[in-house]
Amino acid sequence: MRPIGLLTAAAMSVFTSVALAAEAKEGMPQLDFKNVLLKSQVVWLVIIFALLYVLLSRWALPKIGAVLEKRASTIEGDLNAARGAKASADAAVAELTAKTREAHAGAQAAIANAVDAAKAAAASQTAMLTARLDAQLAEAEGRINVARNAAMGALRQVAAETASVVVTRLTGVAANASAVDAAIGSALTARGLA
Amino acid sequence: MAAEAHTIDALGQFKLTTALGPLGASVNFTQSNLMMVISGLLILGLMVLGARPQAVVPGRLQALAEMAYEGIRKMCIDQIGNEGKAFFPFVFTLFMFVLIGNLLGLLPFSFTYTSHIAVTLTLALTVIVLVTVVALRIHGLHFFSYFFPPGAPVLLAPIIVPVEIISYLSRPVSLSIRLFANMVAGHVMFEVFASFILMMAASQALGSFGVIGAVGPMALNVALMGFELLVAFLQAYVFAILTCIYLHDAVHLH
Numbered sequence: 001m002r003p004i005g006l007l008t009a010a011a012m013s014v015f016t017s018v019a020l021a022a023e024a025k026e027g028m029p030q031l032d033f034k035n036v037l038l039k040s041q042v043v044w045l046v047i048i049f050a051l052l053y054v055l056l057s058r059w060a061l062p063k064i065g066a067v068l069e070k071r072a073s074t075i076e077g078d079l080n081a082a083r084g085a086k087a088s089a090d091a092a093v094a095e096l097t098a099k100t101r102e103a104h105a106g107a108q109a110a111i112a113n114a115v116d117a118a119k120a121a122a123a124s125q126t127a128m129l130t131a132r133l134d135a136q137l138a139e140a141e142g143r144i145n146v147a148r149n150a151a152m153g154a155l156r157q158v159a160a161e162t163a164s165v166v167v168t169r170l171t172g173v174a175a176n177a178s179a180v181d182a183a184i185g186s187a188l189t190a191r192g193l194a
Numbered sequence: 195m196a197a198e199a200h201t202i203d204a205l206g207q208f209k210l211t212t213a214l215g216p217l218g219a220s221v222n223f224t225q226s227n228l229m230m231v232i233s234g235l236l237i238l239g240l241m242v243l244g245a246r247p248q249a250v251v252p253g254r255l256q257a258l259a260e261m262a263y264e265g266i267r268k269m270c271i272d273q274i275g276n277e278g279k280a281f282f283p284f285v286f287t288l289f290m291f292v293l294i295g296n297l298l299g300l301l302p303f304s305f306t307y308t309s310h311i312a313v314t315l316t317l318a319l320t321v322i323v324l325v326t327v328v329a330l331r332i333h334g335l336h337f338f339s340y341f342f343p344p345g346a347p348v349l350l351a352p353i354i355v356p357v358e359i360i361s362y363l364s365r366p367v368s369l370s371i372r373l374f375a376n377m378v379a380g381h382v383m384f385e386v387f388a389s390f391i392l393m394m395a396a397s398q399a400l401g402s403f404g405v406i407g408a409v410g411p412m413a414l415n416v417a418l419m420g421f422e423l424l425v426a427f428l429q430a431y432v433f434a435i436l437t438c439i440y441l442h443d444a445v446h447l448h
Contacts, residue, residue: 029209030310030378037210040222042312045230049291049317052234056290057283060238063245064263071250 159184204385208309208378226307233294237287262290266434273438277445281438284324288317289434296377296426300419308429309377311370318370321437329444340447369436376429380422387411387418 032038160180167175212219213228244259252260266286270278292308299306307313329337341358342351390411397404 028205028378030312030374035210037212037222037224038310038312041210041224041226041307041310042316044223044227045307045313045316048227048230048234049287049320052237052291053284053287055234055238056241056287060241060245061263061283061286064241064259067245067248067256068260068263070248074250 156184156188159188202386202389204382204389207305207381207385210310225305226310226313229295229298229305229307230291233291233298236294236298237290262286269435270438273435274442274445278438278441281441285434285437285441288321288437289430292317292373292433293427293430296430297423299377299381300422300426306377306381308373309381311374314370314374315366317433318366321369321440322366325437325440325444328441329447332445333447337447340443365436365440369433373429373433376425380418380425383418384415384422387415391415 029035030038160177163180163184164175164177167173167180210224210226212223213225214223217223218228240255240262241259244256247253247256249256263286266289267279267282270282270285272278274281295306295308298304299309329340341355341362343354343358346354388411391408394400394404394408394411400407
């Protein structure tokens, strides 16, 4: 402030001295306090300034203030909306991740179930097959036993007849049937076939 | 305004006349007051038309109005504190009235009402009366402790108190003379250099050299116009910020 004041004071003194020298008889119109216009100017100034103050403070400035407030609230609202959108987007992403994980787990479980079911089916089928084969085997063995027993039963008779024929041929005499039968019985007993 | 040979009428531009014909003359309405009305209408027009679009992204006029509003409001709050909001309309009116007055005065054939000490002193006295009333209303009689800073030795009171009182009373004087003197000096310089142009161009003795030489003062006046634009803003700002500082003192006492 001070340098400006000094500067203006200096400028003032130089230029008013120039001006006053040129117009010494009249002086500065601003200092002509006898002039009625100087006083009326002040009266009108007070009226105009007061009116301007009232109009600005009651009418014009609140309008600008309202515009600024509206802008601030708009920006605040937009920011809040953006924050809300971001939050819902985050929630959606989280939900998506959770759903994906869940689906993944579900798929794994389904695969495991299918594999288990297939294994179980295969096992049951194998068991069924084995049982059938076992049954057939058992049946076949039974048949073999029957056939062998039958064969074993026929053996004594075949041996007796063969022995009788052989004795008849060798001796020319008919073989004693009971002796042959006894001999065959002992022979079979000795071989464990009786 | 015209320069007759060898006379420079640098002060005639400050002479008050009546405006608006016989009606204005009957109520002593001066051309100075007419400029005040015009600047008041410009200020109101700027703020009201600027507020009209209510755009979130402001246009040029709205941006200007908002810049003025927010700039002065920020200055009030920065200087005075939160209480400054109450004084914002007053400081805004003062700043814009002085600024537009200074700027309108730079137009040719117009009148600069801030070049009248009666005007600037009235504005300054309004400020000082407001400051004193505010201080008395907030602090009551405690306000008078303002003239004796706390912690100063009591022995020095006979010196400090008169100095403080004189400095307080000289505020309206310095406030008004600063603006008045700046405006007068600028406009006297304009007038003097403009007279030089005419005198040199019309000079019989210099002939055509005078016409060429007249370019010098012309260039000076062009440069001076840029300088005066700066001064117009600067002085309005100084007036407003000093008002804010005085109001700060009134609200906070030191």
